[in-house]
Amino acid sequence: MAVNAVAGRGVSIALAYRAFEISETCYRYNPVLSDENEEAADWLERLTADKRNWGFGLCFLHLCNLQGFSWNQKRVYRIYC
Known part of the structure; x- marks a missing residue:
């Protein structure tokens, strides 16, 4: 991410x-593992x-x-659709 590129240069995260x-939320977002999504999809298919x-x-x-x-x-629901 671009924020990581400037963090090493001494620029504050807010800047x-x-x-x-x-947004800060975008920077701090941790995506859910795709393994869990695949498990949900398998259950829904069955x-x-x-x-x-x-x-x-x-x-x-x-x-x-x-x-x-x-x-x-x-x-x-997104997986279901």
């Missing part, structure tokens, strides 16, 4: 945010193949309540 027009009349809501409830996953609903 880099303004210079590159990014559920939708076995339970064709289930929509996203039932699939998500099954994964969280019965399987014990603590995935974020928006994240799982």
Whole structure:
């Protein structure tokens, strides 16, 4: 990231945010591992193949309540779509 390039030059992170027009959240964001996304996709594929009349809501409830996953609903919905 561009902020890392200027950090070694003694420029403050706040100045880099303004210079590159990014937010602090963007700089500090840690992406979720793709392995977890693949696991969610595998579960969703199996559920939708076995339970064709289930929509996203039932699939998500099954994964969280019965399987014990603590995935974020928006994240799982993006994978579902």
